[in-house]
Amino acid sequence: MQNVSSQQHFILNGFAELGDLRPVLFVPFLLMFIVALLANSLLVYVVVSQRSLHQPMSILIAGMACVDLCLPVFFVPNMLLSFLFDWKGISLIGCLVQMHFIHFFGAFQSTFLVWMALDRYFAICTPLHYQELMALQRFLKFIVPLVVRNMLLISLFVSLAGKLSFCRNVMNHCFCEHMALVELACGSTAINNLVGLLTVFLIPVFDFLFIAASYILIISTMLRSSSTSVKALHTCITHAMVITVSLAVALIALLSYRIKNELPAAVRVFFSTMYLLFPSCFNPIIYGVRTTEIRQHMLTTLTHWKRLADPEALDQDGLSVLRSGKSSAKALHTCFTHIIVMVISLTFVLTAFLSYRMNSLPNAGRLFVSIMYMFLPSCINPIIYGVRTTEIRQSILKVLFTYW
Structure with a gap:
């Protein structure tokens, strides 16, 4: 039965419940896309161009900005075209490629928070050895395992999804999300569900637990040392807010496909989209603007560009x-x-x-x-x-x- 006909072309029909109001979504998503591109581009430019910012934490912030800059490019333009011109079609190969890049870059949003938590842990708990521990040769032992983990898990569930036979071709989503595609398959998808669930717990959940543990150690050290307490609390609260909101939205988006619930398709699509797009818009603000050195250089750069464009306007x-x-x-x-x-x-x-x-x-x-x-x-x-x-x-x- 599985060999009779397997769909090779899919229709992305996210937010179909809105009917004639669906094109209205073009405006907010376009604004968020522009904010993500401009804010992350500015942040990367400032860190790269200013030698004084070539410090471990600033480099990690720039790395996160690169991820947040690339991620929306793989799905937001297609969404905007779908909202405005009703262009919904995508091939199976295109769907798998889009899925791979979306989930690959999406995984690094929490991974960079892990590396940033390590940076704060070394700076606050072992300040005398900070430069030594954050040297590239030493820090690679924390980078390589997480990069390999992300690559293997994402490649595994994407390749498993590509081997399925599909009886339906209408995907109730705005981009090729893993479980949204698996739901269209014929026959058993138990392995796909298992690998997908394993990925959820080994990437975002594991990263959250690791960050939470590191912050407990940081706060305990901070409370014993008043000299770094203000800066440490400032950083910890920021990271805790971002990772908590991101994890909550991610778990709702990812688990809603695996656990029986009454969430309508439009809500699933909304959470899946915001889980990826929300950090891309606000990470530059939270990490860039709230870091004093980066904020000052951003203001200097903006002032310089404004004066070059039209100093009187x-x-x-x-x-x-x-x-x-x-x-x-x-x-x-x-x-x-x-x-x-x-x-x-x-x-x-x-x-x-x-x-x-x-x-x-x-x-x-x-x-x-x-x-x-x-x-x-x-x-x-x-x-x-x-x-x-x-x-x-x-x-x-x-x-x-x-x-x-």
């Missing part, structure tokens, strides 16, 4: 931010914080309100989104606005040191 508000030294850094820092909070909040708000008008979510899904829309800011705002404010952060640390 700058808007007065933007000009005051770009030319005001320390105040410019603080202003940019605050602006990006507000942008992050507003985008996350707006996403939950729109999902909560539109789900009742488009009948796209089950009752449990609507309830969950509505609760998170109200509850998430209460949990995250103290971290974003409290810990990220220097005076408040220092007071928090004094209280912790006093009563710990």
